[in-house]
Amino acid sequence: MNMNWVKVIIAAFFEVFWVIGLKHADNFWTWTGTVIAIIISFYLMIMAGKKLPVGTVYAVFVGLGTAGTVFADIVFFGEPFKLAKVILILVLLAGVIGLKLVTKDNVKEGVES
Amino acid sequence: MAWASLVIAGLFEMFGVSMINKLHRDRNLQSVVLLIIGFGASFLFLAYAMKSLPMGTAYAIWTGIGASGGAILGMILYGESKDWKRLVFIAMVLGAAIGLKLVS
Numbered sequence: 638m639n640m641n642w643v644k645v646i647i648a649a650f651f652e653v654f655w656v657i658g659l660k661h662a663d664n665f666w667t668w669t670g671t672v673i674a675i676i677i678s679f680y681l682m683i684m685a686g687k688k689l690p691v692g693t694v695y696a697v698f699v700g701l702g703t704a705g706t707v708f709a710d711i712v713f714f715g716e717p718f719k720l721a722k723v724i725l726i727l728v729l730l731a732g733v734i735g736l737k738l739v740t741k742d743n744v745k746e747g748v749e750s
Numbered sequence: 751m752a753w754a755s756l757v758i759a760g761l762f763e764m765f766g767v768s769m770i771n772k773l774h775r776d777r778n779l780q781s782v783v784l785l786i787i788g789f790g791a792s793f794l795f796l797a798y799a800m801k802s803l804p805m806g807t808a809y810a811i812w813t814g815i816g817a818s819g820g821a822i823l824g825m826i827l828y829g830e831s832k833d834w835k836r837l838v839f840i841a842m843v844l845g846a847a848i849g850l851k852l853v854s
Contacts, residue, residue, distance in 0.1 A: 679789070683770050690830040691771045692821030693840065699817045700843035707850050721853050725846040732842030739835045 639742055644685040645697050651678035652702030653709055678702075693736050700729050752802040759795035760815025762788050767820025771828040792816065810851035817844050 651674045658671025678698075686694045704726045710716035766788030773781035792812075800808045821840055824830040 683773065686770045687774050690824060691767060692824035692830050693836065695767050695820050696817050696840045696843045699813055700847045703847040703850050707854055710854065716854065719853060722850060725849045729843055729846035732839045732846065735839035736836065736843065739833060739839065
């Protein structure tokens, strides 16, 4: 596990916070927290794209953020538990692991012109 | 108008993702500004579309256009890998993310 993948995972973690914030924030402090979470998550995601392919980083960022949000909705906000959700999260995680395995770090072929 | 707005939001997201590539290549302020404009406009059009479309559907289509479009532009404009395994795994991640937004 190298730093760039850790950045994507932390970025997705903060994405879950701001998605919840956009839905539930109702005063100055919760909105401030939401904005800070947006800035942290985008900053980390953008920096991870420095060494990893941006298309891969963005897909993983969006995917893990979605999985985390669905998980948080079930655990903390009483959304119904469905088998389909669990299967889709497993497919998503398998895809992320696959991307980690096929992605070479620091090599963005053809980018330098 | 909501559907048109949603497609425009997706296109701005594609643009924003491309600007991340441009930022790392050119390392200038112009790229940062364009990146913020891209994602900012994308969120505004998405918010407008969500006023009349179901949230899960709107999110799913927005993600689908933006993230897959961003990956395609990365391959065309910035030489990202076209390895079939990479494409299959990206499709798995985005397909599952879209599915989750539709069933939630």
